Structure formats: C-alpha cells, structure tokens
Amino acid sequence: MSTLEIKDLQVSVETEDGPKEILKGVTLTINDGETHAIMGPNGSGKSTTAYAIAGHPKYTITGGSVTLDGKDLLEMSPDERARAGLFLAMQYPVEVPGVSMANFLRTAKTALDGEAPKLRTWVKDVNGALDRMNLDPAFSQRSVNEGFSGGEKKRAEIAQLDLLDPKVAILDEIDSGLDIDALKVVSDGINAFASREGKGVLLITHYTRILRYVKPDFVHVFVDGRIAESGGEELAEELEANGYAKYIGAAV
C-alpha cells in the first residue's frame, strides 16, 4: 500500500526582500498504482512542490500537510522521508565529486534497508539497472553525476529509482534534455517501476511528449502555485493543442 496525500500545501522561500510565497495551497492524493502528471508553465511552482515534499532546507512550509501512508512527512528529515518510501528524481541532479556511484548506491541501499545488500547479487543488480538505462557498467566507478551528460544524469536517476525501489516516486522533469531514444528508455524504466505492486508516481513535466510513453491516470495543470485544473489524459492533449494561455490569462 502507498498513499501520498498532499493537503493545502503552502510553501515560501526566503529571499532578500523577505519570505516569498510560492505554493498557495496544493491538494493532491496519489493512491496505490496511480500515475499523476503535473504540467505547468515555467515558474509555476512544480519543482517547489517536489522539493518541499522531499524536505529541501531552502523551502519553508507555511501551511498544510503531506503524509505517506498516514505518516507525517513534514515532521521528518529528508533522509527519514526517503526511508519512509519517498524518492525524488531531481530536475538538476547534483554532482558529488570523488564519491563513486557504486559507493553512493551501496550506502543508500544500506541506509534504506537497514543492512548492507548481499555483495554478489548487488553488483549484478547495479549492472542490470545501469544496463536497462543504456548506461555502461563503468558508470558505477564514476563520481556521482560528475561529467555525466544531461541525458545520462536523467537515466542515472531512473537507475536509482529501479534499485532503491521506493513506494512513491516524484520525477521532476525527468524528460528534459532527453533525445527520443533516451526518452523511450527512461519511459520504459518509469513504466517498469509503476507496474510493481503498490507504487505511486508523480510525473512533473513541461511537455506532453513523455505522456505518449508514460500514460498518466490523472493530469493536473499547475499555475501560480496551485492546481488550476485536473482531469484525465485528455487534459494533456488539450494543453498540447492550446498551451497554457487560458490559465495564465485567468491567473492575472
């Protein structure tokens, strides 16, 4: 079972001119086996939603709640949230020089499971996950994200999703910077994850392109820090045809 419940989430960031309100009440529930897509124009607060749920220190929660299977995520540190079953694929994955992917993945897996993975099967698992993302096994010896191309970073995020096997995955613009072949590979990875028992996916994207390969159960249009409209797959098609103009007009 896994239910991510976001209720009236309000978030601000600290700026030079004092706190700035970015999320103005986001409400969204992701149930078992559901894939939700969030779409919206630049600066509408999509990444803020993802980071706030994952516990990035830059964002201050000013109201609302987020629970995973009834447990209050907002009370937890970022690593506790991950251990509770949350995963965030970042729009811009961070480089960690000098720390090999192998070391990083083993440390993460150990932290999540409370025990070190079995050495023999683990190496195979890592190589398998890399291979499914068309990444050479040599990637496990490279420093985390360092010198990876934009597309390689995104594929490495999905390889992590595969290995770390969370309950709920938030994927922030996983499709940006991918060519069509990489997009298919990444989509296959997301679909493989989503088809596992009791998983939830929140797919944040700017474009409908990826939705041809990853079929969302729900689509939400994000504008100016809140959800302006929710619907099914057809909403994505409408956005494809008409863009965000209608919502932006309404927001002004």
Added chain:
Amino acid sequence: MTAVDTSLDSIKQSLELDKVESHLHPEGSFDLAAHPVPTGREEIWRFTPLKRLRDLHTEAAFGGTLDITEQLAEGINVSDDASGLLGVSGFVPTDRIAARVANAAHGTALYEIPAETVIEDASVIIVRGTGVEQAVAQHVVVKAGRFSQATVVFHFEGSATLADNVEIVVEDGAQLTVVTIDDWADDAVHVGHRHVKVGRDATFKHIEVTFGGDVVRSDTTAEYSGPGGSVELLGLYFADAGQHIEHRLFVDHTAPKTKSHVVYKGALQGHGAHTVWIGNVLIRKVAEGIETYEENRNLVLTDGCQADSVPNLEIETGEIEGAGHASAVGRFDDEQLFYLRSRGIPESEARRLVVHGFFNDLIRQIGVGDLEEKLTATVEAELAKNVLNNEKDNA
C-alpha cells in the same frame, strides 16, 4: 564552492614582458645577520603566529633530540653527516629560521640513491619527537643519482619543536618521490624548508600530508637545473581546533620545457583552525614552453575556521604551453548533502561521503603503495573527531 579560475588568456593579457626582478624571488643568504628577527608584519610572516613558534624565529637554543628509526629499502645509502653538502640543492635561506638551521649544524643526514639504481620499495624514516622544551635543528639531504628511481617517506610523530632544512637533488633522468607526513602530537611545532633541484628530464613528486601539531609551517621550493624536468606537489591537510597549518610553495621555472603541477586540498574543523596556502609560480624568461598548474581547495566544515589561499603566478615569457591556477574556500554544499540525504543516507554519513569525495581524487593521484589506504583511514579518523559531533549541533 566558488572558484576563481584564471585561464591562460587572461594571464597572457597581464604579461609584463620587460620585467626582470620578481618579488617572488627574494635574495637569500646564509649569513644570519642578513635575517633580522621578524616582527610578523613581513609579507612572508604575516599569517604565522610567531608567538607560538617557541622562539625558533629569534634564538631558541638547539639542543633537543629526535628518535629516528630508519626502515630503508635495499640500495639506498645513508650517512649521518651531510654537513659538507650545505646548499647542494641550490638552497639559500630566505628567512631567519632557515638561516638559523643552516648555521646550527645540529643534526645532519644524507640519503643517497646511487645512479641508475631502481628501488621499488619505499624507504621510511620515522622521526619521533621526544619533547617540546628543547628545540631541534636538522639538515637533511636526499640525493637521487642519474636515472635512479626511489621513494622516501619522512614520517613525523611525537612532540617536538623542530626546524629543518631538507635539500633534495634529483639528478638528470632520475625519478624521486618524497612523502612528508606531519602526524605530530597536538603540542608540536614544526617549521620546515624543503628545496629541490630537478635535473634534465628528471621527475620529482612531493606528497605532503599534514594532520598533527600545534603550528606546522612548511616552505617547499623547486628549481630546475635543465630542461624537461617535472615537479608534482600534492598536499592534503586537516586542521582541527586551534591548529595552524601553513604551506608555502614556490616553483621557479628556471629552465625551458619544464612542468609543474601543484594540488593542495585541506579541510578545517573546530574553533580557531587556521590554514594558509601560498602558491607561487615564477616563469622566467628562459623558461619557454613550460606548463604549470596550481590548485588549492579548502573545505570548511564548521564555524570559527579560517582558510587563507593565495595563488600567485608571475610570467616573464609569453612562450608558454599552458598556465593556470584555481583557488577556492568552500563550505559543505547544501545541494550535495540534500541529494545524498534524499536517497535515505543519514546526515552524518552524507557529510562523510562528501569529505571523502573531496579528498579522494587527490588521494588517487598519490600512487605510493599502501599510503592511499592509510590516508583514507586517517581522513576517517579526523572526521570522527568533529564532523559527526557537529551534526548534533545542527540538528
């Protein structure tokens, strides 16, 4: 981390081709009278806490002793008298402490690798201080004969007030690696000078590791006696509360087609931890077609630390292959920590990973037997002192 990188282009623009004298190259002298007692306002002393030098810079008597244990590989010759070799590397004291050591003729030793002798195993010299009350002066010469290959490790430990001059001669075609490990007890004071003369097509690699001591200040200077020589200076340091660790480097490109590669990385933790890195490179008019790169990075792990980093590149010829430098002082990167933590890794573990990563690429360049493993373990031990405790303060 914010980095200040200077590319070749901008250096070329700032060329002063008509320049002859460089401030990086002060006149030296063996005459003690030429070196007045420093006040602390001098450029070369302004970072150093003179009061904590136990009068090494004034007139502390040299009467102390060291316990020296030599684990020498077969093929290296040792003699306990190098007094006739004063200045053999071209070294001329440019500060009072070096001049005092040169005049003291207190302890002296010569380690010599005969020409064309290739020695696989490292020779390890363990220098153990026996107390801080009586200062010690040491003059040591390491001579690598033509086409020889060897590694010499100086491992300092215990308590001492030590001033030493180490002269290193790498003859034509030789390859010498010297490792200096300052693993002192908390009360040690060590002011060291190392000067190397690198022969034609010779290679010198210095690995300097500084963890212990109250004040450790080291000057490492290099010059070339022929074209094609290469110098690699790698440094790793870790300053804890109250420690002063100062590295001053000067590579004098005195011959064409020579190379220098300098990378120093340090971490600081605890109140009053202070590190200084001065990286001077001079490219002389004759030194056409040289390549140089110098880099210093500091990772400040807690509040109350101070890292000074001053790279200095002076170029007197426009005909160079490449020149660059980078210097940075940074704190833990929140984004890195968040990324690791978002994968379930607890904060203390995430910090450890980041610090290991910071040092790792340097440790990988060392290439001396089991030293890499030992250093990784030492970094681990240093981290256990503070970074983990610090997490509680931040929680």
